[in-house]
Every structure is written in C-alpha cells, then in structure tokens.
Amino acid sequence: MLKAANISFGYTSKEVIKNIGFKANKGDYIAIIGESGSGKSTLLEIIYGLLHIDKGSVFWNDEKLLGPNFRLISGEDFMKYLPQDFDLMPYTTVEENIGKYISSQDKNKDKRIKELLKVVDMAEFSQTKVKNLSGGQKQRVAIAKVMAKEPEVLLLDEPFSHIDNFRKNKLRRDLFRYLKSKNILCIVATHDTTDALSFADKILVIRNGKLIANKAPEALYTNPKSAYIASFFDEINKIPLNEIDPNDISKKSVLLYPNQIKLAGKEGFKATVIASYFKGSYYLIEAVLNKTTLFFEHPSTLENNQKVFLEFIKK
Numbered sequence: 556m557l558k559a560a561n562i563s564f565g566y567t568s569k570e571v572i573k574n575i576g577f578k579a580n581k582g583d584y585i586a587i588i589g590e591s592g593s594g595k596s597t598l599l600e601i602i603y604g605l606l607h608i609d610k611g612s613v614f615w616n617d618e619k620l621l622g623p624n625f626r627l628i629s630g631e632d633f634m635k636y637l638p639q640d641f642d643l644m645p646y647t648t649v650e651e652n653i654g655k656y657i658s659s660q661d662k663n664k665d666k667r668i669k670e671l672l673k674v675v676d677m678a679e680f681s682q683t684k685v686k687n688l689s690g691g692q693k694q695r696v697a698i699a700k701v702m703a704k705e706p707e708v709l710l711l712d713e714p715f716s717h718i719d720n721f722r723k724n725k726l727r728r729d730l731f732r733y734l735k736s737k738n739i740l741c742i743v744a745t746h747d748t749t750d751a752l753s754f755a756d757k758i759l760v761i762r763n764g765k766l767i768a769n770k771a772p773e774a775l776y777t778n779p780k781s782a783y784i785a786s787f788f789d790e791i792n793k794i795p796l797n798e799i800d801p802n803d804i805s806k807k808s809v810l811l812y813p814n815q816i817k818l819a820g821k822e823g824f825k826a827t828v829i830a831s832y833f834k835g836s837y838y839l840i841e842a843v844l845n846k847t848t849l850f851f852e853h854p855s856t857l858e859n860n861q862k863v864f865l866e867f868i869k870k
Contacts, residue, residue, distance in 0.1 A: 586751035
C-alpha cells in the first residue's frame with residue numbers, strides 16, 4: 556500500500572501542495588486531475604522522491620520514504636516515473652532503448668522486450684532509431700521503457716498527450732489491462748478525463764494545491780460537489796434555482812450536464828437557441844434561459860433564435 560499523509564510543499568515560502576493525503580493499493584489505477592498549475596506533477600515528483608518535504612510523509616507498506624535529502628540518487632528503486640519529457644537515446648533503436656533497462660543476464664530479455672512493444676503497439680518499429688520517430692511514437696517507447704524493470708509503482712505524467720486519438724484509445728485499454736495483470740499500482744496525472752472515467756479505480760481532484768475530491772469515477776461523475784469538478788467530465792450547466800423555481804429565494808444553483816436537459820414540447824422552461832454544434836451522434840445546443848447560458852443535447856440541429864421549452868432531468 557502507498558500512503559501519502561498530510562503532504563505540503565512549496566518551491567518558495569508559498570505552498571503549491573497543501574495537506575494532501577490518500578491511500579492506494581497494489582494493482583490500483585489512481586487518476587489525478589486538475590487545471591494546469593494545480594500541483595499534479597509536483598505531487599508525482601514528491602511521491603517518487605525527487606522533491607524533499609518537511610511537512611507530511613509518504614509510506615510504501617510500512618516503510619517511510621525519506622526523499623532526496625537521504626538518498627545518493629533521487630527516486631525509489633521499486634518505482635518508475637515518466638515525466639512529460641521522454642529522456643530517450645535518439646541514436647539507438649526502439650528495442651535498444653527498452654532493452655537497456657533489462658539485465659543482459661535475464662534469459663527472458665528478448666521476450667520481455669517483445670511483450671512491451673506489443674503493449675504500446677510499437678513492434679513494427681523495433682529496429683527504428685528513436686530520432687526518426689514522431690512525438691507520439693517516442694511517447695509510446697518511453698512508456699515501454701519505464702515498464703522494462705516491472706516496477707511495483709508506476710507514475711505517469713500526461714502519458715498520452717502526444718498520441719493521436721485513433722491510437723490512444725487502444726493504447727489505454729492495452730496498457731491499463733497489462734498493469735492490472737501485473738498488479739502494478741499506477742498513478743497518472745492527466746488532463747484527459749477519458750483516462751480517468753473509463754479506467755481509474757479512484758480519481759483525485761486537485762485545485763490550487765488542495766485535494767478537493769477522492770472518489771470512484773461513477774460517484775464523482777454522478778454527484779459532483781462543484782462546477783469545477785463536473786467541468787472535467789463534460790460541459791456543465793450551473794443554473795440558479797430561482798430561475799427554475801420563482802419561489803426559491805436562496806442563492807443556490809443546480810449543476811446539470813447537457814444530457815440532463817431535454818426539449819419538453821409546449822410546456823416547461825422557455826429558452827432561446829443561440830447555436831448548434833455537431834458532435835457526431837448528437838448536437839450540442841447552446842441556449843439562453845432568462846439570463847443563464849446553458850447547453851443541452853438534441854438529436855438534430857435547431858434554428859438560431861428558435862424558442863424552445865426545456866425540462867430538467869433530476870439526478
């Protein structure tokens with residue numbers, strides 16, 4: 556088990572990580588989401604042992620991880636960390652980049668390299684020099700490289716940021732399935748919530764260095780506590796209650812995803828269509844309800860300035 560307890564850290568006197576704590580077990584996939592600058596990468600570097608903390612602690616099982624001030628070489632041997640720069644050897648082949656991290660005494664070295672190349676879908680480029688690869692291909696090699704020694708904990712910072720969407724979906728499925736099969740704890744800092752919603756066991760949401768949510772994907776999506784959290788998963792409508800209930804005198808709002816608002820025939824809440832955006836299987840309709848701009852899904856486009864009636868589907 557990995558345990559982070561009351562971690563705080565600042566590069567200066569200003570803290571960028573503020574009293575964060577969580578637990579994760581072997582085989583878990585933990586996704587960390589948050590806006591740029593919220594502290595996601597810093598948290599990974601603390602866990603790996605690149606940054607020293609005076610406040611809080613990190614434990615692996617019952618052993619306290621002491622950090623870079625107590626190690627000749629920063630980083631924990633049982634962990635691997637892939638930052639956003641790939642640190643590959645450009646003038647050697649893909650196979651050599653991965654094989655460098657597997658002992659030459661390992662009788663299964665060649666088999667292991669082939670296995671990892673298959674996971675990241677780079678088998679056909681095994682003899683290609685890294686300098687001749689695209690950015691996305693280099694990122695896939697870098698992922699294979701950090702898995703070469705089969706770590707107990709894998710830390711990934713935006714691991715799919717350079718990879719095309721058509722290849723990204725298969726890579727995610729193959730990678731996270733592989734890590735589960737090997738019982739490797741994986742912690743990923745990501746802006747892409749598809750990584751989190753579809754595959755994570757838990758999602759940590761960070762804002763301004765603070766952990767504001769730590770839940771399973773389904774629980775977090777269906778019951779977000781703020782528009783900030785909900786906005787990572789979809790467009791979010793924050794509608795003042797007094798605009799849908801004239802008797803409400805509170806200043807509270809309701810949070811609704813676009814799929815929770817539907818056309819209601821000739822009765823409901825009257826709104827004016829502003830624009831329609833084609834999304835493939837549906838149109839995202841932008842409309843104005845009283846003074847609030849909102850978005851809802853509809854199977855076809857609607858005319859601009861068209862008056863429509865809406866109903867809200869309760870969670």
